[in-house]
Amino acid sequence: MASLINQTLLSQFRVDSFVASGGMGSVYRVWDLKRNVPLAMKVLHAEMADDPSVFKHFKREANALKKLAHPNIVPFYGLYQTVDLAFLLERFIDGPSLKEILRQKKNEPLPISDALVYLKALCAALGYAHVNGVVHCDVKPGNVMVDRGGNIYLTDFGIARHAESTTTTLGAAGTPAYMAPEQILGKEVTPAADIYALGVMLFQMLTGQRPFRGTEVGTEKSGQTANERIRYGHLHLKPPDPRSVNEAVSGAIAQTILKALKKDPAERYHSASDFLAAVCEAAGVAADELPNQIVIFQSADQQDYSSGKEIIAPPSPPKSPGNFVPWLLGGGVTLILIVVLTLGRGNPLLGFPTQTPLPTYTPFPTALPTDTSVPTQTPFPTYTPYPTPRPRFIYPPTSTKQSGPMLHLNYNSMCRVGPLGSYNDVTSFPAGVDLPIVGQYYVWYLVQVSVPGSKYTKCWIWLNLNTVQGNISSIPQIDDPSTVRLYP
Ligand SMILES: Nc1ncnc2c1ncn2[C@@H]1O[C@H](COP(=O)(O)OP(=O)(O)OP(=O)(O)O)[C@@H](O)[C@H]1O
Numbered sequence: 143m144a145s146l147i148n149q150t151l152l153s154q155f156r157v158d159s160f161v162a163s164g165g166m167g168s169v170y171r172v173w174d175l176k177r178n179v180p181l182a183m184k185v186l187h188a189e190m191a192d193d194p195s196v197f198k199h200f201k202r203e204a205n206a207l208k209k210l211a212h213p214n215i216v217p218f219y220g221l222y223q224t225v226d227l228a229f230l231l232e233r234f235i236d237g238p239s240l241k242e243i244l245r246q247k248k249n250e251p252l253p254i255s256d257a258l259v260y261l262k263a264l265c266a267a268l269g270y271a272h273v274n275g276v277v278h279c280d281v282k283p284g285n286v287m288v289d290r291g292g293n294i295y296l297t298d299f300g301i302a303r304h305a306e307s308t309t310t311t312l313g314a315a316g317t318p319a320y321m322a323p324e325q326i327l328g329k330e331v332t333p334a335a336d337i338y339a340l341g342v343m344l345f346q347m348l349t350g351q352r353p354f355r356g357t358e359v360g361t362e363k364s365g366q367t368a369n370e371r372i373r374y375g376h377l378h379l380k381p382p383d384p385r386s387v388n389e390a391v392s393g394a395i396a397q398t399i400l401k402a403l404k405k406d407p408a409e410r411y412h413s414a415s416d417f418l419a420a421v422c423e424a425a426g427v428a429a430d431e432l433p434n435q436i437v438i439f440q441s442a443d444q445q446d447y448s449s450g451k452e453i454i455a456p457p458s459p460p461k462s463p464g465n466f467v468p469w470l471l472g473g474g475v476t477l478i479l480i481v482v483l484t485l486g487r488g489n490p491l492l493g494f495p496t497q498t499p500l501p502t503y504t505p506f507p508t509a510l511p512t513d514t515s516v517p518t519q520t521p522f523p524t525y526t527p528y529p530t531p532r533p534r535f536i537y538p539p540t541s542t543k544q545s546g547p548m549l550h551l552n553y554n555s556m557c558r559v560g561p562l563g564s565y566n567d568v569t570s571f572p573a574g575v576d577l578p579i580v581g582q583y584y585v586w587y588l589v590q591v592s593v594p595g596s597k598y599t600k601c602w603i604w605l606n607l608n609t610v611q612g613n614i615s616s617i618p619q620i621d622d623p624s625t626v627r628l629y630p
């Protein structure tokens with residue numbers, strides 16, 4: 143099939159850019175021309191769209207998702223079909239997945255306070271889905287997304303099924319690393335399978351690794367592929383005590399994780415909220431005192447241009463439950479400070495005229511649409527053009543526009559020393575600018591820049607509301623952004 147980019151589907155959805163390729167299909171950012179909002183479009187692979195069983199699977203996903211409306215679940219807008227392809231539409235989440243966040247932290251454990259914020263959001267989403275008869279069946283960091291406001295969402299109820307039907311034929315299709323034993327065996331799947339997956343995720347967030355990785359003693363002869371050995375581990379091996387991987391995890395918290403990882407679903411927590419309550423009790427914190435958002439962005443006022451590295455180290459996990467509450471309160475103050483500093487910061491490198499502030503980003507409203515067939519969102523703020531004289535920055539002018547792929551900015555965009563939101567800003571560029579793309583890391587693009595007074599000749603810009611133009615397949619994929627040099 144010809145490239146979808148720039149095509150308008152069903153006279154309504156203009157395909158703006160490719161986001162990523164997942165197990166079931168490709169994800170694109172599309173612009174809904176009727177509503178003027180960006181959406182995420184998940185397209186079935188061409189060869190899969192013809193397979194009636196796969197299509198049926200997506201249809202089931204669509205039906206399950208349409209019933210769900212919760213602040214921690216990505217709003218879903220329906221399953222669509224053209225002559226050539228079938229696709230799902232959901233709210234575009236303008237931020238990274240938890241998988242990307244963990245990878246960026248080089249698989250170091252998260253502070254327990256952060257892990258609990260994710261757990262609270264996920265338990266809320268799953269508790270709601272379970273009460274509505276939907277089991278997610280594919281809970282994993284790749285399906286947890288964080289938007290720019292720090293809101294946490296569960297997405298891809300891809301193999302979700304209604305609890306009233308018996309077994310899923312897709313038991314083997316999910317991700318084995320997070321899969322409960324009964325799901326691996328294709329038995330009846332209940333909410334307990336999602337509790338198990340949450341247990342794997344909490345283990346991973348607090349230790350930096352998953353309980354079964356296919357490398358354990360005793361799995362050597364259980365299968366030729368890592369996935370076979372991982373399945374064997376989930377079915378037959380005792381999970382390791384999280385403290386054997388990270389001794390900072392308390393005994394009480396380790397016990398909650400091991401209970402969620404019981405082989406017998408009946409021995410696990412009976413609901414997502416029971417699991418959250420037990421973990422919170424073990425950590426010495428009340429669930430309703432936990433923040434509803436996670437902080438993954440940091441203030442530009444604390445930037446260090448010389449190192450090109452992240453300079454705010456994640457806070458250390460509290461040593462004991464007693465230390466946790468003050469730390470959390472400190473975290474709250476930090477959050478407020480970061481928000482204040484972020485909103486209040488100037489652009490020292492650019493000297494933007496003070497009388498024309500950059501349009502502020504308006505987060506998507508968290509209110510849920512009542513009609514799931516069409517997104518109901520407030521329009522984006524209109525872009526206010528800069529007055530002359532234009533601010534002092536240089537970028538490759540249009541006349542030198544390369545033949546290679548370009549990032550066209552539809553919106554004022556921050557340019558950072560690294561991908562993801564936790565890196566420092568180099569500068570920002572206004573809407574309308576085209577920048578040559580020299581590399582890609584997920585939804586982050588490495589672009590060529592020239593900024594007076596700054597040594598940087600490359601920086602990272604988030605795809606967010608921008609458009610990739612030109613031959614996207616020629617963009618070099620960057621596996622490890624820490625190896626990229628940003629200045630000569
Ligand atoms: N609603 C969304 N808004 C913005 N980006 C999204 C959205 N849903 C998915 N993505 C992006 O697309 C990527 C691929 O998603 P996809 O669900 O296809 O695969 P995955 O969940 O990462 O892994 P798997 O292949 O195991 O399903 C995600 O990692 C995320 O970066």
Ligand SMILES: [Mg+2]
Pocket residue numbers: 164284285297298
């Ligand atoms: Mg996914």
